[in-house]
Amino acid sequence: MITNIIFRRSDSPMTSDKPHYENVPFEVPSSWVWTTLGEICIFLSRGKSPKYKDDDRTYPVFAQKCNLKEGGISLEQARFIDPNTIDKWAEEYKLKTGDILINSTGTGTVGRTRLFNESCLGDYPFVVPDSHVSVVRTHDEILSEFIYAYISSNFVQQYLEENLAGSTNQKELYIGVLDNLNIPLPPYKEQKRIADEIERWSRQIYKIDDDRDNLTHTIKQVKNKVLDLAIHGKLVPQDPTDEPASELLKRINPKAEITSDNGHYQKLPKGWGITPMQTLCALVDGEKQNGIERINLDVKYLRGEREAKVLTSGKYTAANTLLILVDGENSGEVFRAPVDGYQGSTFKQLSIHEEMYTDYVLQVINLHRKTLRENKVGSAIPHLNKKLFKAINVPIPPYEEQKRIVNAINQTFTILDTIMENL
Numbered sequence: 132m133i134t135n136i137i138f139r140r141s142d143s144p145m146t147s148d149k150p151h152y153e154n155v156p157f158e159v160p161s162s163w164v165w166t167t168l169g170e171i172c173i174f175l176s177r178g179k180s181p182k183y184k185d186d187d188r189t190y191p192v193f194a195q196k197c198n199l200k201e202g203g204i205s206l207e208q209a210r211f212i213d214p215n216t217i218d219k220w221a222e223e224y225k226l227k228t229g230d231i232l233i234n235s236t237g238t239g240t241v242g243r244t245r246l247f248n249e250s251c252l253g254d255y256p257f258v259v260p261d262s263h264v265s266v267v268r269t270h271d272e273i274l275s276e277f278i279y280a281y282i283s284s285n286f287v288q289q290y291l292e293e294n295l296a297g298s299t300n301q302k303e304l305y306i307g308v309l310d311n312l313n314i315p316l317p318p319y320k321e322q323k324r325i326a327d328e329i330e331r332w333s334r335q336i337y338k339i340d341d342d343r344d345n346l347t348h349t350i351k352q353v354k355n356k357v358l359d360l361a362i363h364g365k366l367v368p369q370d371p372t373d374e375p376a377s378e379l380l381k382r383i384n385p386k387a388e389i390t391s392d393n394g395h396y397q398k399l400p401k402g403w404g405i406t407p408m409q410t411l412c413a414l415v416d417g418e419k420q421n422g423i424e425r426i427n428l429d430v431k432y433l434r435g436e437r438e439a440k441v442l443t444s445g446k447y448t449a450a451n452t453l454l455i456l457v458d459g460e461n462s463g464e465v466f467r468a469p470v471d472g473y474q475g476s477t478f479k480q481l482s483i484h485e486e487m488y489t490d491y492v493l494q495v496i497n498l499h500r501k502t503l504r505e506n507k508v509g510s511a512i513p514h515l516n517k518k519l520f521k522a523i524n525v526p527i528p529p530y531e532e533q534k535r536i537v538n539a540i541n542q543t544f545t546i547l548d549t550i551m552e553n554l
Contacts, residue, residue, distance in 0.1 A: 156286070159315045169316040171278070171308035174223050174268035177235060177306055178260025184213035193226060193260045195234045198245045204232075206251060206258060222402050223268075225257040227242035229275040231259065231267035231282060236305040239282045242291045242304060265306060272319060273487075276326040281314065314395055344554045357543050358498040361536045362526045364400035373529035380527060383486050384410050403528050408495075411487050414455065414479040417446035429475035430456065433466040447474025455496075455515070462515035463503035466527040488533035494540055495525050 157470045167304065169175055181192050191209035199205055212220075226232070230247040234240045261264055269275045281287060288311070297303040324434070349532060360366045399405065421444040428448055431437045448454065452468045458477035465481060474480060483492050503520060507513035528536065 153543045155313050163315055166314050166316050167311040168267065168314055171270050171273045171314060171461055173270055175310060176266055178224065182216045183210050185211050187211060187214055189214060190217065191255050193258050193264055195237055195240050195263050195360050197235050198232060198243045204245050204247060204251050212473060220259050224259045229277045230252060231275060233265045233267065234263065235265045236263045236301065238302050241295060242288055244283045252339055265309060265321040274319065274322040274326055277322040280326060285382050298377065321501045328460045347554060350551055355545060355548060357540060358494055361499065361540055362401060362495055364528060367535045368402050369402065369532060373402060373531050375402040376527040376529050379530055380404050380484055380494065381487045383484050390417050399526055401527055404524050405524055405526050407521060408523040408525055411479060411525060412483045413491055414517065415471045415482050417448045417474045417480055420444060420447045426470055426472035427475065428454065428468050428472040430477060442473050448480060449473050450475060454478040454482040457515040458512055460513065462513065463500050465496060488530060488537065490534035490537045494537060499523055
């Protein structure tokens, strides 16, 4: 039984039979008490600033990055203490199973909370925290798993966020904020029941998340398979009355190399042809304009990640023009200009021949996006491999079948997207 817990009750009479305490967030059952984190800890402290000697990997230091963003703890990125300074670290600073570790500095990481277990030490004799991590070690009669769950809750995380100090670029969680944190404390057995129930539900949530990730991956694979079936003539039935693709391709370029033999491309249907991407489209720049205010059609604007910025000169791009990213990790991604503007510096305009159904060509490009991403050129800034892009072999169905294929793809993708949205 904890005998030194301090709590306050209101002097005013209450009609409820539940106890009431001043300056606390909510009522608790009569068997519970309100206390503070400092009152139930045997050790509550920030770590120390170590002297490092990374070529001696004997004594690791627990830093913010050891509290993994995706959850859990790892010492893989830990740095190491100079063995000559070991005496600086009292025994109480050596982390123990059940310690609650809270990142206490750094925008984006401050407040991140993890529960330590000595199993993560491996062959290391011990690990100590640096000055950017706070250690919460509760009394033996307080279940640390319960306190960890409470501090990890959105309710407390928001409270910590609201009580940070420092500038925008370097937020800091002072130990006094943790020391005075209000704790609703149930009897020990109820702490255990609550912690066990949270653990049980957490396992269920993790399983659901895993299943959702697996299903998301499967849906992406299904989409690729649908596209693959589409451009091989296996998604919709053929109509023998459709004009053959060879006639369409002759109008696009009478001199272009056109293959229609079914055996050349995994047995394409009768009436289809095949030709390189460069026959069907071109990568061009808009006409240079000066002195006219237009929106900068850069990637952040087109993705809706920022408001429009206005330029007074640039390469003119008309509304509904297709823009393809040619610089950066996502080279090959295609956008449609929502308004008249100036072409962003990382784009080329994608001009598709009017004899082709535009959305069909875009679906072929989508199918090759992975290959285009994996075969970028350049080092500092990766670029779209234009030679590879132009050489993509495009199976060409008759024009009317292109429209039917795109319609079938859209219907299928709508169903898959609805499933994704409801996961």
